[in-house]
Amino acid sequence: MSKIIALNDLYENELEEFIIDLGLKKFRADQIYRAIFSKNIKTIDEITQISEYDREILKEKSYIRNLKILEVFTSKIDKTKKMLYLLEDNTLIEGVLMEYKHGYTLCVSTQVGCRMGCSFCASTVNGMERNLYPSEIVSQINEVEDYFDIRISNVVLMGSGEPLDNFDNVIKALRILNSEKGRNLSMRSFTLSTCGVAEKIVKFGEEIPQAGLAISVHSFKDEIRSEMMPVNRKYNIDYLFREIREYAKLTGNRISIEYTVIPGKNDTDEDIRLFKKYLNNLNYIVNLIALNPINEYNKIDYRQSAKIFKDKLDKNNINCTLRRELGSDISASCGQLKKYYLEEGGLSELQSSNACGSCSKK
Numbered sequence: 001m002s003k004i005i006a007l008n009d010l011y012e013n014e015l016e017e018f019i020i021d022l023g024l025k026k027f028r029a030d031q032i033y034r035a036i037f038s039k040n041i042k043t044i045d046e047i048t049q050i051s052e053y054d055r056e057i058l059k060e061k062s063y064i065r066n067l068k069i070l071e072v073f074t075s076k077i078d079k080t081k082k083m084l085y086l087l088e089d090n091t092l093i094e095g096v097l098m099e100y101k102h103g104y105t106l107c108v109s110t111q112v113g114c115r116m117g118c119s120f121c122a123s124t125v126n127g128m129e130r131n132l133y134p135s136e137i138v139s140q141i142n143e144v145e146d147y148f149d150i151r152i153s154n155v156v157l158m159g160s161g162e163p164l165d166n167f168d169n170v171i172k173a174l175r176i177l178n179s180e181k182g183r184n185l186s187m188r189s190f191t192l193s194t195c196g197v198a199e200k201i202v203k204f205g206e207e208i209p210q211a212g213l214a215i216s217v218h219s220f221k222d223e224i225r226s227e228m229m230p231v232n233r234k235y236n237i238d239y240l241f242r243e244i245r246e247y248a249k250l251t252g253n254r255i256s257i258e259y260t261v262i263p264g265k266n267d268t269d270e271d272i273r274l275f276k277k278y279l280n281n282l283n284y285i286v287n288l289i290a291l292n293p294i295n296e297y298n299k300i301d302y303r304q305s306a307k308i309f310k311d312k313l314d315k316n317n318i319n320c321t322l323r324r325e326l327g328s329d330i331s332a333s334c335g336q337l338k339k340y341y342l343e344e345g346g347l348s349e350l351q352s353s354n355a356c357g358s359c360s361k362k
């Protein structure tokens with residue numbers, strides 16, 4: 001046992017095995033687990049439920065993996081906050097905190113960078129640096145709750161990274177967050193968003209059937225979708241929807257279909273026909289997303305185009321909503337904060353940038 005273990009990467013049974021190997025009493029696992037996950041403690045010294053002697057033994061072989069909030073941007077329009085987190089290896093990830101009538105929703109990251117290559121996303125520019133550990137996924141919730149003194153009611157896995165590409169760590173993090181001795185967040189409070197890693201969708205439904213699923217579709221035409229989202233070359237739209245139907249049958253869940261309206265590209269009559277074809281007999285909701293609002297360089301009013309397309313979908317009985325844009329003045333959708341931080345050496349340059357907006361990850 002020479003490796004240093006991060007205690008907050010372990011399930012309770014793994015923690016039990018670990019401390020028994022260290023020569024500590026088995027029942028200490030319960031105290032340590034509760035201390036780590038029901039509070040947001042940073043060091044083993046803070047586990048005061050066990051003796052100093054036991055803490056010293058623990059410290060020889062383990063530690064608690066931390067992350068910290070480096071910067072926070074608050075929207076002046078609404079109360080949306082965007083956070084930049086610093087990880088222990090000095091890498092950066094992002095998150096978004098949204099306040100709704102029913103409570104707070106936190107958008108969390110699952111990887112440092114991303115290898116999926118979606119054409120509209122800043123997170124993928126430098127590829128995938130590494131997967132997040134379960135503790136780093138869990139700590140995003142703990143840190144934000146402590147920092148703002150709030151309780152999060154919903155968690156959406158829509159930050160940087162493709163959650164199904166870090167499958168095991170994501171499942172472990174959700175189980176830890178759900179644990180009664182830990183944060184005790186309901187499985188129903190989680191929504192996983194994928195760009196379409198089709199082969200893992202049913203598996204996700206088998207592991208956590210109560211959690212929600214959102215799919216970034218953006219086009220039902222393979223040529224257009226492959227151009228925007230290279231994952232479509234591996235799992236084309238027919239394959240993707242076969243897996244989605246299988247998942248829906250297994251879980252009974254309603255599927256969220258994320259669709260950014262790009263005038264002239266994916267809002268034609270043919271596109272409406274494809275909505276009907278692929279969504280027929282499926283329990284779904286389409287979330288339409290407008291590209292970034294009008295700015296001085298671009299005179300197209302994308303929100304208006306999205307509204308027009310929504311009307312057409314309504315007339316065709318497609319169940320859809322047009323997403324309310326939150327935090328538009330701190331734009332910085334997925335990957336933008338990090339990009340500015342690294343390129344500008346700080347965030348002061350960050351303005352209402354023309355961030356992608358086409359990403360479902362806002």
Ligand code: SF4
Pocket residue numbers: 114115116117118121122123124159160161162194195334359361
């Ligand atoms: S949109 Fe999501 S899946 Fe696509 S590159 Fe960005 S982080 Fe990855």
